[in-house]
Amino acid sequence: MSSSVHEFSHLPRSDHAVAAEKGMGAPEVLAAGRGDEPCVGVIYNPRSHRNRGQDLDCGTSPHIFVAQPGNRDQLPAALKDFAERKVDLLIINGGDGTVRDVLTSGQAIFGDNWPAIAVLPKGKTNALTVDLDAPSDWSIPAAVAAFRDGRRIVRAPMVIQPTVDPDACVLGFILGAGAFTLGTQAGQSAHKLGAFNSLAVGVTAAWGVLQAVFGSRQNPWRRGVEMELHLKPGGAALAHSGQGDPKRRQLLFASTLERMPAGIKPFGHLQKGLKLAVLDQITRRTTALLPFIVAGWTPKDLRERGFHRVVASGFTMELDEPFILDGEAFPAGRYEVSTGPELSFVAPPA
Incomplete structure (x- = not known):
C-alpha cells in the first residue's frame, strides 16, 4: 500500500x-x-x-x-x-x-x-x-x-467475480464499501502518523465515529453509497431498515475471518462462514451505541436501528463506488461474492 x-x-x-x-x-x-x-x-x-x-x-x-x-x-x-x-x-x-x-x-x-x-x-x-x-x-x-x-x-477466502466477466476474479479476506472505503483512506493518514495494525484500526474507527456524529447528511461518511445486496442461496434482497435513503447504505463489511484486529466484533456472535455487517444509515442516537455494537453487543432492535448482521453462502453486490479488498480499491459495478477453497x-x- x-x-x-x-x-x-x-x-x-x-x-x-x-x-x-x-x-x-x-x-x-x-x-x-x-x-x-x-x-x-x-x-x-x-x-x-x-x-x-x-x-x-x-x-x-x-x-x-x-x-x-x-x-x-x-x-x-x-x-x-x-x-x-x-x-x-x-x-x-x-x-x-x-x-x-x-x-x-x-x-x-x-x-x-x-x-x-x-x-x-x-x-x-x-x-x-x-x-x-x-x-x-x-x-x-x-x-x-x-x-x-x-x-x-x-x-476460506472470499472469491469476488464481476458478473460481466466471470473469468476475472480476486480472492481475499476483508471486503468493505461505503464508509469502509473512506476509513481505508483515513488509515493511510494513520500510517503516516506511525499507526499500524490494531492501532491504525482504532485511530480510523475513532475518526469515523466523529464524522458520523458531527457531520451533516452531505458528509461522505454519512451519505453512503448506492448499493444493492442479494443473499445466497435464493438471491433474496437484504431488506433495508428504512433508516435514510432506501437506495443507499452507509457501510458494507464482509469477511470470512473469525477474529478481527483491535478486538472488534462487527459480526457479534457470528464467527463461522462468510459474514456481512451492513449499516443502512446511522442516527446520532445510535452512533453513541456504536462502540458497544462494534464490540459485539447485539440489542434486540439492531435491525430497526439500521444495522444488519448475517451469514450467507455468498451474495451479489452492486455498487456505484469502488470497494476495498484487503487494503486496495477495485472498480464499482456488479459482483458475485462466494466462499473460496x-x-x-x-x-x-x-
Whole structure:
C-alpha cells in the first residue's frame, strides 16, 4: 500500500496463469534441493512495510526456495515453479495485500491442492495473521518449525467475480464499501502518523465515529453509497431498515475471518462462514451505541436501528463506488461474492 489507496482498473483474469505456463516474466528463484526437510516456497515482497531494507531470514537451507516477484504479473510463474517442486509449505512474506495477490494468482495453479500456508505479518495491516495467532516477529525458520509442530487453522477466502466477466476474479479476506472505503483512506493518514495494525484500526474507527456524529447528511461518511445486496442461496434482497435513503447504505463489511484486529466484533456472535455487517444509515442516537455494537453487543432492535448482521453462502453486490479488498480499491459495478477453497494455514503451537 502506498500513501494513497491504489485502485485497480479491473480484476485479474484467471488466464494470467498462461504467462506462467509459457515461462514469461518468471522471477528469480533462489536455493535448490530438498533432502528430508519439508520443501518450502517463500513469496517475499520486498515492498512490504516491515521488509524494507531487511535481508531474507532463511539462511542457506537447501530445501527453501525464495521468489521475489518484481510485480503481480510475475506471481503466476513463481507459484507454478513452486507447484512443480511440490512444495509442502508456502510462506507468504508480506501484508494482507500480498496474501490477496498470492491467493488470486495461485487459484488457477493449485486449484483444490494448495500446500499448507504460513503468513508472516510484514505489511502495514495484517488482519489475517491476527486471526491466525501469528506473532509480530514470526520468521521463516519459526514458520517451518510450526509446519512440523504447530497448529493448522482452516480458513476460506472470499472469491469476488464481476458478473460481466466471470473469468476475472480476486480472492481475499476483508471486503468493505461505503464508509469502509473512506476509513481505508483515513488509515493511510494513520500510517503516516506511525499507526499500524490494531492501532491504525482504532485511530480510523475513532475518526469515523466523529464524522458520523458531527457531520451533516452531505458528509461522505454519512451519505453512503448506492448499493444493492442479494443473499445466497435464493438471491433474496437484504431488506433495508428504512433508516435514510432506501437506495443507499452507509457501510458494507464482509469477511470470512473469525477474529478481527483491535478486538472488534462487527459480526457479534457470528464467527463461522462468510459474514456481512451492513449499516443502512446511522442516527446520532445510535452512533453513541456504536462502540458497544462494534464490540459485539447485539440489542434486540439492531435491525430497526439500521444495522444488519448475517451469514450467507455468498451474495451479489452492486455498487456505484469502488470497494476495498484487503487494503486496495477495485472498480464499482456488479459482483458475485462466494466462499473460496478451504486453505490450511500454519499457526504457532498453542
